Every structure is written in structure tokens, then in C-alpha cells.
Amino acid sequence: MSEPDTAPRQYQVLARKYRPASFSDLIGQEAMVRTLSNAFATNRIAHAFILTGVRGVGKTTTARIVAKGLNCTGADGQGGPTIAPCGQCEACVSIAEGRHVDVLEMDAASRTGVGDIREIIDSVRYRATSARYKVYIIDEVHMLSTSAFNALLKTLEEPPEHVKFLFATTEIRKVPVTVLSRCQRFDLRRIEPEVMIAHLAGIAGKEGVEIEEAALAMIARAAEGSVRDALSLLDQAIAHGQGRVDATQVRAMLGLADRGRVMDLFDMVMRGDAAGALQELSAQYAEGADPVSVLRDLAEVTHWVSLVKITPEAAEDPTVSPAERDRGRAMAADLSLRGLTRMWQMCLKALEEVSTAPSPMMAAEMAIIRMTHVSELPTPGDLVRKLQDAPPLPQAHAPQASAPGAGPRARQAAPPRATHAPAVPGGAAVAQPAPVAASATYPDFDAVVDLIRARRDMRLLVEVENHLRLVHYAPGRIEFQPTGDAPSDLAARLSRQLQAWTDMRWGVSVVSDGGGETIAETRAARRTDMVGQAMRHPMMQAVLASFPGVTDAHVSVHEPVQADPGATQAPIEDPAEEFGEDWDPLDAFD
Structure with a gap:
């Protein structure tokens, strides 16, 4: 038998x-x-x-x-x-x-x-x-x-x-x-969360397992649309819960933080409560939450609240409880889109840092501190509105030119660039600049510099601006003192080029002393003066207080543009109205 x-x-x-x-x-x-x-x-x-x-x-x-x-x-x-x-x-x-x-x-x-x-x-x-x-x-x-x-x-x-x-x-x-x-x-599409939750609930019923809806929502969210992943997680959850599965057990199994507590952490960060945020992070860590998972959940909440702010229908997420939906709507109404997008970028940066740091918890704590600090900064629109009524600083006088032609230029229109095209072998023609009429006058040295610029001789232009200290100028006659590193043939080449362009004789000679500043030195001095004025402006003082790392090297200045005397322009009363709510004057420092 x-x-x-x-x-x-x-x-x-x-x-x-x-x-x-x-x-x-x-x-x-x-x-x-x-x-x-x-x-x-x-x-x-x-x-x-x-x-x-x-x-x-x-x-x-x-x-x-x-x-x-x-x-x-x-x-x-x-x-x-x-x-x-x-x-x-x-x-x-x-x-x-x-x-x-x-x-x-x-x-x-x-x-x-x-x-x-x-x-x-x-x-x-x-x-x-x-x-x-x-x-x-x-x-x-x-x-x-x-x-x-x-x-x-x-x-x-x-x-x-x-x-x-x-x-x-x-x-x-x-x-x-x-x-x-x-x-x-x-x-084949990813399975929608509500379809996945219903499918998992049916299988749990066939297996005789009692499982909370919140636990099913966590499994569906972690599966990211994959039925096989969801069933594998459900299998693990059933083994973990011994016949009855609740949200706490699934959260511990997945190493997740309580979503409600993640929203508490998110709220503290956006309010700038650094001490409270660090305490909440430490409490979640002590209960077994992985710092990477906490930051990933923080990024997920940021993304979801941003979607709710733009599309309120996004709040109807089946994987989110009704209480969390109401809370998400309130956060979306109170927070600015600029603050949310900045939070998203900082979460991504924090995840990258935590994954490579020797201590993930330390990296997560530093990331939370950075996020809460940024949240306290005033918005650009508020900063501009506060500084609009500040009295302007008196205009500093421009430095006096120490060489002829170094002050504001009495610009003369560049000579016309008429061309003639001599024949070349093969029937082709090459356009060449035509000589300027001999009657054209050059009352000051600035007009000569304009001529060099118009003819696009960049090498000669750079050498004239950086190595030529003007001593005396008259139409057809230039005397200058070269800098120590000036090319030895600068005078000869300048004379030759001017004669070719103007069809008149130019005498260019070198003297040993008596020259003033070069054009480049004058321009640098003017820029230094303009940067100094900008750095003393109340708005820049506010920027320096908020961003200690900003120096004058980050400031870009431009020559003032002479406005048309007949044109008028109304002042901008509110920059946000002129450029939109997301206008940010600090974008210049990116």
C-alpha cells in the first residue's frame, strides 16, 4: 500500500x-x-x-x-x-x-x-x-x-x-x-491607478485577504502602471501582513514615509520653518523612512501641487485620500508657481546629492535647510515694489578725457560703402570697397576709428583702441605715443590703410611722450564708474544682502542709449504688470 x-x-x-x-x-x-x-x-x-x-x-x-x-x-x-x-x-x-x-x-x-x-x-x-x-x-x-x-x-x-x-x-x-x-x-498602455486598485482588490478578495484601500493605493502608485509589479508587491504585502494588510505595513514594507507627514514636511519647508522641517525629517528617519524616499516623495508632492495649481482637476487622483486632496488644493491656492518650480528644481538637485553623499541623512538635512532658506527670500516683484520709492543716487560725473577724442564722441556717419567689382579670370567678379571721395572730412579722431570699424579691419581696430595714445590729431595728420606692447609697424599700417580707404595722403608719426589714455583704458574707467554707481543702488544693495556671493564681476553694464528727443515713454508703475507675474530681475545673474 x-x-x-x-x-x-x-x-x-x-x-x-x-x-x-x-x-x-x-x-x-x-x-x-x-x-x-x-x-x-x-x-x-x-x-x-x-x-x-x-x-x-x-x-x-x-x-x-x-x-x-x-x-x-x-x-x-x-x-x-x-x-x-x-x-x-x-x-x-x-x-x-x-x-x-x-x-x-x-x-x-x-x-x-x-x-x-x-x-x-x-x-x-x-x-x-x-x-x-x-x-x-x-x-x-x-x-x-x-x-x-x-x-x-x-x-x-x-x-x-x-x-x-x-x-x-x-x-x-x-x-x-x-x-x-x-x-x-x-x-500597450500603463494601467490607470483606479483600474489597478480595482484589479488588486478583486485578487485580494479571491485570496481571502483583507486589505485597506490606502494600502492598495500605495501599491498601485509604487507599481507605476505595471500589473506584474503590482501583483508582486501585493504578494509581498500579504506575506508581510499575515492575512490582513493595512497602510502602515505597506508603508514600512516599501520604505515610504507617511504621505500626510510628507505634506507636513512640504508645508514647513515652504513656510521657511527650518527647525520644524528638520525635526520632522529626523522623526521620519527614526521610524525607518529612507532619506531618498522622503525627498522623492517631497518632489512628488511638489509636482502634484503644481499640477493642481494649473489644472484643478488633477486633484482628483484616486491614489490620494480625500483629506490630502483638500489640503493639496489649499496649498496650490496659497503658493506661487515660481516657488513651486524652484522647489522642484531643488528637490532634483537634492536627490542627486543624497545618492552620492557619504551620509544620505546629512545630505538630506542640508537640502532641507537650503530649501527653507530660499523660501524666505522675497519674490522679485515684492522686492521691486519696495525699492521703487527709494530716492535715486545723484548721477556721478563721467571722468574727463585726458586725450583728444576720449570724451563723448561727436559721431560722424560712416562713409558709404559703395563697391565696384573688377573682373577676374573666369568671368566672376569680386566686390571691393570703393575709395571714399577725397573731399570727405574727418574732424576728430573718433571719425577715424569709426572708419576702421566700418571697414571691418578688426585687427587694426583692436590695435588702435589698445595701443595708441593720441598726442595730436588733424585731418590727414596723426601723432601718437604707442604703449609698451604695441606692434612696431602700427603707424605704417594705419597710414597705408587710411590712404587706401580715403584716397588722400595721411601722415602718421610716433612720438615718445605726451599721449593720454588709450580708448580701451577710457572705456574701462567709464565701466568702473558705472559699475560703482550700480552697486550703490538700493536695489543692488538688497540683492547683495540676499546673495552674498554676488560681486561686481557679475554685473553687466551698457552704454546709455540716446533717446529720440521727440519720443516719450510712460514710466513703468508696476514691473509685474509690464513683464508678467513671473518676471524676475535676478535672472540676469543666472
Whole structure:
């Protein structure tokens, strides 16, 4: 007499136990199911399909269901291709168990070479042994080599009538377009949170497990639209909770902080309560929350509140409790979009720092301190409004020029740039500047500098501005004292160029002393004076107080533009009205 089998049954994880066996079991893929249903009903079944989507949304499962539908014979053995396979015939059972001889599954991640594809090409010519169609399911098809893809192209374009190809991939962009054009493509979507929560609740009921809705919401949020990930987390939560699962247990299992407490932390940070925020962070850390998870949740709350501020309908998130929704709406109403976007950027920076810091908790604490400090800074609009009534500083007098032509220029219009085009071999013509008439006058040295600039001789212009100290100027006559590092041939080249441009003789001579400042030195002195005035302005004093690292090297000054005497412009009463609420004068320091 044989002894009874007392060996414990091997446990089957939920992701396999509740794997969809028909299209009616698939969730969240209504568009694909409708298309395939119509194709089967009208006998317009493509010879090749490619299924793409993120992990765990049902790509390989769908391929197996299609294979069963193609080969199902029904319970009576007389059925044809169907969108609802019976699951009882020999074909359905053997395909579900992965042992059907005519349905071949290949993992392209481990069989990437052209030799593996040649095996398929050699076998497609033979008809199916017992099934209606010979079906090839290639998972992670994007992992195939380029030569393997090329070897498959001809067969994929004109396969025998008894052959069907089903490809699955998470990286559709890595699949050659020559393959995509030969396949009917289906994009499987991420599962919506409310659909996922309902699905998990149904499976928990079948397993006889009592689980809180908040715990299901946490699992759905952590799964990010992947059914397989959600079922794996649910499996883990059931084992963790021993038959009853609540939100506290799931939170501890996932290493998450209480979302309500994360919102408390967010509120403290945005109010500038550094001490309270650090205390709350330490309390969450002491209870087992990972600093990276806390900052990630903080970024998630920032993102969600920002969406609620722009689109109030975003508050109706099924993974968020009603109390949290009301709180999120209140935060969105009180906070500015500029403050929220700044908080988002700082959260991203903090996550990067925490992941590389020797002590994640220390890095998280420093990030919280930085966030609370920034939240106390006044908005640019408030700063400008406070400083508008400040009395302006008296205008400092511009430094007196120590050399002729160094003061404000009496600018003369640059000579016209008429051109003539002498013929060159081959019939082409090259445009050349025409000489300026000899009657053109140059009353001061500034007009000569303007002429050099107009002729675009940048080398000569730089040398004149940086190495020429003017001693005496008269039309047709220049005397200057060169700087110590001036080119030795500056006088000769300047004379030669001016004569060529003006068609008149120029005498340019060098003297040993008597020169004033160069044009570059005069310009630098004027800039220093303008920067000094800017740094003494009340607005700049406020900027320096808020940003101690700002120096005069960060200040950009420009020459004042002479306004049209006949034009008028109304003063800007409110910069926010003129430039918008998000206008920020500190953007100049980015």
C-alpha cells in the first residue's frame, strides 16, 4: 500500500496564478482588444504583430493569448480561430503550459545571433505538426543583432500562410524601421491607478485577504502602471501582513514615509520653518523612512501641487485620500508657481546629492535647510515694489578725457560703402570697397576709428583702441605715443590703410611722450564708474544682502542709449504688470 503524498504544494506567485488566459481577462488595453476582435471576426489577421509597452503590462501574455486564439479548436474540436479561446482543448492547454510543439517562444535577450534566426528561417517552410498555425513568439526582440534582423526581413515580409510572428519589446525605438513596417503594431498602455486598485482588490478578495484601500493605493502608485509589479508587491504585502494588510505595513514594507507627514514636511519647508522641517525629517528617519524616499516623495508632492495649481482637476487622483486632496488644493491656492518650480528644481538637485553623499541623512538635512532658506527670500516683484520709492543716487560725473577724442564722441556717419567689382579670370567678379571721395572730412579722431570699424579691419581696430595714445590729431595728420606692447609697424599700417580707404595722403608719426589714455583704458574707467554707481543702488544693495556671493564681476553694464528727443515713454508703475507675474530681475545673474 502506497503512502499518501504529504509533500507541500509548491506556491505559485500571484503574477503567474492570475495571469490572463483570454482577452476578457486583460485590463486597461481596450483599444488593442477591440482591434484584434474585429480582425478575428473578419478573418483579417496579420501575419506579424509587434507589441510594445513598459514592463509588466501584458505583452508576452497577449502574444500567448493570440497564439491560443489562432489554434483553438473548441471543446468539441470543431472550432476555428477565435478571440475567446476555450482553454480546454489540447492546443489551448499545451500553449498555456508552454509545451506546444508548433508555438515556439524565443528570448532574444539570450539568443541574439543570426544563427538563432536561421533556425527559424529553416523551419518556417514546414507546416505545423498538430496546430492550425505555426507561431513564433520572440520576446525582447530589440535585443537581436543587426545581422539577425536583416536575416529575418525577407521571411517576415513574405511568410508562408501557416506562419505567424509575434514580437514583444520594451524598447520599440531600437527595432529597425524595416521590421516595424512589416508588422502590425500595438502599444500597450500603463494601467490607470483606479483600474489597478480595482484589479488588486478583486485578487485580494479571491485570496481571502483583507486589505485597506490606502494600502492598495500605495501599491498601485509604487507599481507605476505595471500589473506584474503590482501583483508582486501585493504578494509581498500579504506575506508581510499575515492575512490582513493595512497602510502602515505597506508603508514600512516599501520604505515610504507617511504621505500626510510628507505634506507636513512640504508645508514647513515652504513656510521657511527650518527647525520644524528638520525635526520632522529626523522623526521620519527614526521610524525607518529612507532619506531618498522622503525627498522623492517631497518632489512628488511638489509636482502634484503644481499640477493642481494649473489644472484643478488633477486633484482628483484616486491614489490620494480625500483629506490630502483638500489640503493639496489649499496649498496650490496659497503658493506661487515660481516657488513651486524652484522647489522642484531643488528637490532634483537634492536627490542627486543624497545618492552620492557619504551620509544620505546629512545630505538630506542640508537640502532641507537650503530649501527653507530660499523660501524666505522675497519674490522679485515684492522686492521691486519696495525699492521703487527709494530716492535715486545723484548721477556721478563721467571722468574727463585726458586725450583728444576720449570724451563723448561727436559721431560722424560712416562713409558709404559703395563697391565696384573688377573682373577676374573666369568671368566672376569680386566686390571691393570703393575709395571714399577725397573731399570727405574727418574732424576728430573718433571719425577715424569709426572708419576702421566700418571697414571691418578688426585687427587694426583692436590695435588702435589698445595701443595708441593720441598726442595730436588733424585731418590727414596723426601723432601718437604707442604703449609698451604695441606692434612696431602700427603707424605704417594705419597710414597705408587710411590712404587706401580715403584716397588722400595721411601722415602718421610716433612720438615718445605726451599721449593720454588709450580708448580701451577710457572705456574701462567709464565701466568702473558705472559699475560703482550700480552697486550703490538700493536695489543692488538688497540683492547683495540676499546673495552674498554676488560681486561686481557679475554685473553687466551698457552704454546709455540716446533717446529720440521727440519720443516719450510712460514710466513703468508696476514691473509685474509690464513683464508678467513671473518676471524676475535676478535672472540676469543666472
